[in-house]
Amino acid sequence: MKKLLLIRELYIEAFKNFGNIIIRNSFKIYSWMCIALIFVVLYAFIFRISTGFIFD
Known part of the structure; x- marks a missing residue:
């Protein structure tokens, strides 16, 4: 929760x-x-990960 408040404060200050x-x-x-x-x-x-897609 503290990180979310920090991100919110940075957004407001910007x-x-x-x-x-x-x-x-x-x-x-x-x-x-x-x-x-x-x-x-x-x-x-x-x-893609949940459906089993193979990344080559």
């Missing part, structure tokens, strides 16, 4: 002093898209 609201929102969207894509990759990898 976007606190951005000047332009358009740039701030676009970076927030970009960061959430990256997190979502990482979870998609992890899901695909775990799915």
Whole structure:
């Protein structure tokens, strides 16, 4: 739980002093898209391992 709070605090601090609201929102969207894509990759990898896919 402590690591989750630390990540949350880093996220808040990263976007606190951005000047332009358009740039701030676009970076927030970009960061959430990256997190979502990482979870998609992890899901695909775990799915392949669970179905017995042979990695050559």
